[in-house]
Amino acid sequence: MLELIKAGGWVMLPIIVLAVLALAIILERFWSLRRREVLPPGLGEEVREWAKGRQLDPRHIDVLRRNSPLGELLAAGLDVRDRPRELIKERIEDVGRHVAHRLERFLATLGTIAAVTPLLGLLGTVFGMIEMFMEILVSGVGDANQLAGGIGQALISTAAGLCVAIPALMFHRYLRGRVTAYIIEMEKQAMALLDALDPGTSTPTRSRAGSKRSSAA
Numbered sequence: 001m002l003e004l005i006k007a008g009g010w011v012m013l014p015i016i017v018l019a020v021l022a023l024a025i026i027l028e029r030f031w032s033l034r035r036r037e038v039l040p041p042g043l044g045e046e047v048r049e050w051a052k053g054r055q056l057d058p059r060h061i062d063v064l065r066r067n068s069p070l071g072e073l074l075a076a077g078l079d080v081r082d083r084p085r086e087l088i089k090e091r092i093e094d095v096g097r098h099v100a101h102r103l104e105r106f107l108a109t110l111g112t113i114a115a116v117t118p119l120l121g122l123l124g125t126v127f128g129m130i131e132m133f134m135e136i137l138v139s140g141v142g143d144a145n146q147l148a149g150g151i152g153q154a155l156i157s158t159a160a161g162l163c164v165a166i167p168a169l170m171f172h173r174y175l176r177g178r179v180t181a182y183i184i185e186m187e188k189q190a191m192a193l194l195d196a197l198d199p200g201t202s203t204p205t206r207s208r209a210g211s212k213r214s215s216a217a
Contacts, residue, residue: 010124015121037068069186073092085194096187107175107176110168117168
């Protein structure tokens with residue numbers, strides 16, 4: 001393995017560094033994006049019961065805010081629960097953007113690693129091929145086996161770059177999909193809380209429907 005790394009040239013060093021960084025990001029994101037840490041089971045229902053029962057102690061709201069990303073989003077709605085529905089919705093959306101940004105932390109870096117490492121590998125191969133052809137220019141073709149070995153060594157960096165880029169890209173897409181699913185679920189929970197804080201929003205619709213039926217009769 002050490003011989004292969006040496007044969008790949010200087011470009012193998014940044015590729016190895018990026019591989020270690022990508023692995024660290026993947027492990028950290030898998031740990032931080034556990035479902036029970038982002039969307040604690042039953043938290044949405046519990047908070048809606050608080051809202052319906054008006055059991056909204058400020059200390060409970062502060063604990064809720066520190067509980068999880070979902071708790072932070074719901075606490076933002078509870079902070080302005082006495083304001084009009086549109087203002088509550090705006091506050092939830094503002095906090096939601098910050099929460100989504102934190103959930104996507106390091107994913108842009110992981111995507112950059114997936115895009116850059118193949119280019120680094122290709123760069124190493126180009127430098128290796130240039131060096132090999134310069135030697136041929138000076139000393140001639142010589143042994144064909146030696147020429148084939150030189151080409152193989154030049155391609156090592158490209159293979160190393162692809163070995164880092166492929167799993168990095170796969171995990172980047174997977175983690176982005178997980179974050180998107182979490183954001184959609186948090187939006188549903190936030191809208192359910194908004195309805196619990198303003199339960200009369202659906203009443204006019206029902207009353208209008210009832211008046212239409214009575215007039216039709």
